[in-house]
Amino acid sequence: MRNRLVVANWKMNGSLQANEDWVKTFAALGGTDCDAVVCAPHVYLMQMVLLLEDTAVALGAQDASEFEAGAYTGEVSARMLSDIGCRYVILGHSERRSLFGDTDERVAKKTKAALAVGLKPIVCVGETLQERESSQTLRVVNRQLNAVLAEVGVEGLSHCTLAYEPVWAIGTGRSATPEIAQQVHAALRTELALHSPELAQTMRILYGGSVKPGNAASLFAMPDIDGGLIGGAALKAEDFHAICSAH
Ligand code: 13P
Numbered sequence: 001m002r003n004r005l006v007v008a009n010w011k012m013n014g015s016l017q018a019n020e021d022w023v024k025t026f027a028a029l030g031g032t033d034c035d036a037v038v039c040a041p042h043v044y045l046m047q048m049v050l051l052l053e054d055t056a057v058a059l060g061a062q063d064a065s066e067f068e069a070g071a072y073t074g075e076v077s078a079r080m081l082s083d084i085g086c087r088y089v090i091l092g093h094s095e096r097r098s099l100f101g102d103t104d105e106r107v108a109k110k111t112k113a114a115l116a117v118g119l120k121p122i123v124c125v126g127e128t129l130q131e132r133e134s135s136q137t138l139r140v141v142n143r144q145l146n147a148v149l150a151e152v153g154v155e156g157l158s159h160c161t162l163a164y165e166p167v168w169a170i171g172t173g174r175s176a177t178p179e180i181a182q183q184v185h186a187a188l189r190t191e192l193a194l195h196s197p198e199l200a201q202t203m204r205i206l207y208g209g210s211v212k213p214g215n216a217a218s219l220f221a222m223p224d225i226d227g228g229l230i231g232g233a234a235l236k237a238e239d240f241h242a243i244c245s246a247h
Pocket of ligand 1: 009170230233
């Protein structure tokens with residue numbers, strides 16, 4: 001049984017005041033029966049550690065360096081994230097891949113670095129519209145998955161969560177239909193089963209891309225969709241709470 005995991009990716013949004021208001025509002029709405037995680041910008045993580053201290057919400061970062069320590073100006077290491085109390089880290093988000101040069105190889109190295117300090121990586125895969133239209137979807141997501149698998153192995157991957165985020169659905173209001181998402185999630189599980197049938201069963205695979213309170217239940221009803229990675233709708237605590245509670 002895979003417990004539902006719902007992750008807020010705030011991206012480059014928030015402020016000291018807005019973050020505090022968000023946590024208060026979310027807590028006041030009561031518990032949900034999913035595992036909930038908030039991934040805040042690096043600069044606010046320490047504030048969020050304190051705000052989330054007595055809540056059931058876990059904290060994550062949105063990226064981490066592939067390097068351990070040293071002369072890497074502007075980078076934040078996985079060890080620093082773990083040191084302050086982060087448990088999760090998003091890696092290989094399509095915005096990092098397309099805007100900041102994160103290659104499959106770098107995402108794999110970042111995953112290895114995060115695992116080395118006990119963080120739980122949320123590894124993102126997903127195709128562009130052009131790749132979908134040229135029937136490359138499964139080739140692309142399997143390539144992205146296998147790059148990480150080659151670096152960290154089945155044991156390493158067993159501490160990760162996968163997130164399928166079709167690039168054409170991110171921030172566009174155009175979510176994948178539950179059926180389209182389910183097809184890719186099932187294919188990812190089939191690919192995982194080639195390496196480990198057990199891991200294929202236990203791996204949580206999240207869907208991300210224009211998930212809203214209104215479409216979350218139908219996406220989460222799919223057998224291979226184990227939760228969501230939420231961008232825009234996670235900026236409002238009420239909407240994120242509704243997505244966490246969607247049935
Ligand atoms: P939206 O929910 O805004 O489409 O963003 C999805 C996403 O990129 C989450 O990581």
